[in-house]
Amino acid sequence: MGNKGGLQGVVVADITSSLVDGENGRLIYEGYEIQDLAQNALFEEVVYLLWYKRLPNRAELEAFTKLLAENATVPQGVIDLMKNLPKDANPMAVLRTATSALAHYDPDSEELSNKEIVLQKAVRVTGQMTSICAAWDRIRKGQEPIAPRTDLNLSQNFVYMLNGKDPDPAIAQAFNVYMVLLAEHGMNASTFTARVVTATGGDYHSAVVAAIGALKGPSHGGANAEAMHQFVEIGEVENVENWFQTNIKNGDRRIMGIGHRIYKALDPRAQILRDHAEKLAEASGNMKWFLIADNLAKLARADEYFIERKLYPNVDYYSAIVLYTLGLDIDMFTPLFAISRIAGWTANIIDQMGGRLIRPDANYIGPMGLKWVPVDQR
Numbered sequence: 443m444g445n446k447g448g449l450q451g452v453v454v455a456d457i458t459s460s461l462v463d464g465e466n467g468r469l470i471y472e473g474y475e476i477q478d479l480a481q482n483a484l485f486e487e488v489v490y491l492l493w494y495k496r497l498p499n500r501a502e503l504e505a506f507t508k509l510l511a512e513n514a515t516v517p518q519g520v521i522d523l524m525k526n527l528p529k530d531a532n533p534m535a536v537l538r539t540a541t542s543a544l545a546h547y548d549p550d551s552e553e554l555s556n557k558e559i560v561l562q563k564a565v566r567v568t569g570q571m572t573s574i575c576a577a578w579d580r581i582r583k584g585q586e587p588i589a590p591r592t593d594l595n596l597s598q599n600f601v602y603m604l605n606g607k608d609p610d611p612a613i614a615q616a617f618n619v620y621m622v623l624l625a626e627h628g629m630n631a632s633t634f635t636a637r638v639v640t641a642t643g644g645d646y647h648s649a650v651v652a653a654i655g656a657l658k659g660p661s662h663g664g665a666n667a668e669a670m671h672q673f674v675e676i677g678e679v680e681n682v683e684n685w686f687q688t689n690i691k692n693g694d695r696r697i698m699g700i701g702h703r704i705y706k707a708l709d710p711r712a713q714i715l716r717d718h719a720e721k722l723a724e725a726s727g728n729m730k731w732f733l734i735a736d737n738l739a740k741l742a743r744a745d746e747y748f749i750e751r752k753l754y755p756n757v758d759y760y761s762a763i764v765l766y767t768l769g770l771d772i773d774m775f776t777p778l779f780a781i782s783r784i785a786g787w788t789a790n791i792i793d794q795m796g797g798r799l800i801r802p803d804a805n806y807i808g809p810m811g812l813k814w815v816p817v818d819q820r
C-alpha cells in the first residue's frame with residue numbers, strides 16, 4: 443500500500459470551513475480560532491458562519507435563530523414511529539432511523555442540485571435532529587415528547603425539551619459551548635461519509651443519515667460514551683493507577699478519549715472542555731469524575747508509550763465529564779455530538795454538491811486463475 447491505511451495523509455478536497463492543525467493543536471473555522479468562538483459564539487452563529495462563510499449581523503442572527511427554532515418541530519408521523527421502537531434502542535440508532543424518516547415528510551427531500559433549497563432542508567433537519575434527541579430521551583422513559591419553543595435557541599431548546607422547564611442559563615450555555623466546539627472538524631470520518639454520498643448525487647437526508655452511521659462508531663463519535671463508561675468502571679479516584687496498570691499497561695485496551703488521527707499535540711477543544719469540566723464539577727460539588735479523568739490523563743501523559751506516540755486527550759475525553767455533570771445519560775452523548783456536527787456536515791455537503799464522484803481504487807491481492815468447481819465437488 444502506498445499509504446499507512448485509513449487514507450491517512452490523502453487530501454480529498456479544498457475546504458474553507460475548518461483547518462485542523464494537528465502539529466500545533468489549532469482548530470480554525472472559516473478563519474476564526476476555536477478559542478475565540480468557544481468564548482463568544484452562539485451555536486447558531488457558528489452554523490451561519492459555516493454555511494454562509496461569514497458571521498451574521500444582529501438582525502441576521504436573530505432571524506436565523508428564530509428560523510431554526512420554528513423549523514425544529516418533528517412531524518407527528520416520525521414521533522409515532524419513534525414511539526413504536528423498542529425502548530432500549532441505542533439513541534444513535536434511533537436518531538439514524540428518525541432522521542431517515544424525516545425525508546418522507548420533507549417537501550424537498552428529492553431536491554439534489556439547488557443549494558438554496560438544500561440549505562432550507564438543512565435548517566429543518568438541524569432543528570428537527572435536536573428535537574428528535576430530546577424526544578427519544580423522554581419517549582424511552584415513558585414520557586410524552588415536548589415540542590420546541592420558538593423563543594429559544596437550539597441549546598436552550600434541547601435542555602427545555604428534555605424536562606419541560608425553563609432552561610437554566612448556565613446549563614444551556616455549557617451545552618452551547620459544547621455544540622460550538624463540535625460543529626466542524628476537517629475531513630473527519632462522518633464528514634467524509636456525507637461527502638461520498640453527496641458525490642453520488644445522493645440527497646441531503648441520505649448524506650446526513652450515512653454520516654450519523656459513521657459518527658456512531660467508537661473510534662469516532664462513540665468515543666465520548668465509551669470514555670465515560672471507562673471512568674464509571676474506574677469508579678473511584680484511588681483506583682485510577684491500578685486500572686491503568688491492569689488494563690492499559692498490562693492489558694490490551696486503549697484509553698477511550700485519547701489519541702487522534704490528526705492531533706499530535708493537545709486537541710484545543712480538550713483544553714477548553716477540561717476547564718469547563720473542572721468548573722462544572724466544582725459548581726456541582728462532585729469532583730470525582732473530573733479527578734478520575736484528569737488523573738488518568740496525567741498518568742498517560744507521563745508514560746513513555748503515550749509520549750512516543752504523541753497520544754493526548756481528544757475532544758471526547760473531557761466532554762464526557764462535561765455532559766455527565768450536566769446530567770445527560772451516557773448513551774445520549776453521541777447524539778448530542780451529531781446535533782452539533784450537522785453544522786459541519788451541511789457545510790461540506792453544500793461544498794461537495796456538483797463535485798466529481800468519489801471512487802477510490804483498491805489493490806487486488808487475491809488469487810488468480812481459479813477454475814469453477816460445481817457445488818457438490820467442493
Ligand code: ACO
Pocket residue numbers: 448660661662663665695696697698699700701702703704751753756757758
Ligand atoms: N490508548 C492506547 N494506545 C493508543 C490509543 C489509546 N487511546 N490510541 C492510539 N494508540 C496507539 C495504537 O495502539 C498504535 O500503537 P502502535 O503504533 O504500537 O500500533 C498507535 O497509538 C497509533 O494508533 P492508530 O490506531 O494507528 O491511530 P489512528 O490514527 O488510526 O487512530 C484513534 C486514532 C482511532 C482516535 C485512536 O487513537 C483511538 O482508538 N483512540 C481511542 C478512541 C477515541 O478516543 N476516538 C475518538 C477520536 S476523536 C473523534 O472522532 C471525535
